[in-house]
């Protein structure tokens with residue numbers, strides 16, 4: 001299926017790798033994203049060149065749902081990390097004992113939200 005993820009979210013999620021593999025392009029994309037320009041095409045070209053998949057690790061699912069652990073009546077509080085600057089649509093489910101993911105665009109930890 002042709003699911004086009006938010007390019008800014010994809011950049012945010014993969015920036016660490018991109019900064020190592022293609023530092024110049026990575027910084028250009030960051031500058032573009034900060035200015036609000038459309039970085040989709042350039043990002044996919046770069047990922048293609050580096051043989052990387054176009055994924056945003058956006059994950060809206062709860063890691064362990066009540067149905068999966070069979071715990072009916074348990075409180076399923078869905079905690080998600082979101083982009084602190086709300087610059088991108090990256091969302092990551094909170095994983096037990098895992099440190100807060102970092103928004104690589106802003107260089108700060110992502111914000112924990114509950115729903």
Ligand SMILES: [Zn+2]
Nearest residue numbers: 012083088103
């Ligand atoms: Zn971000």
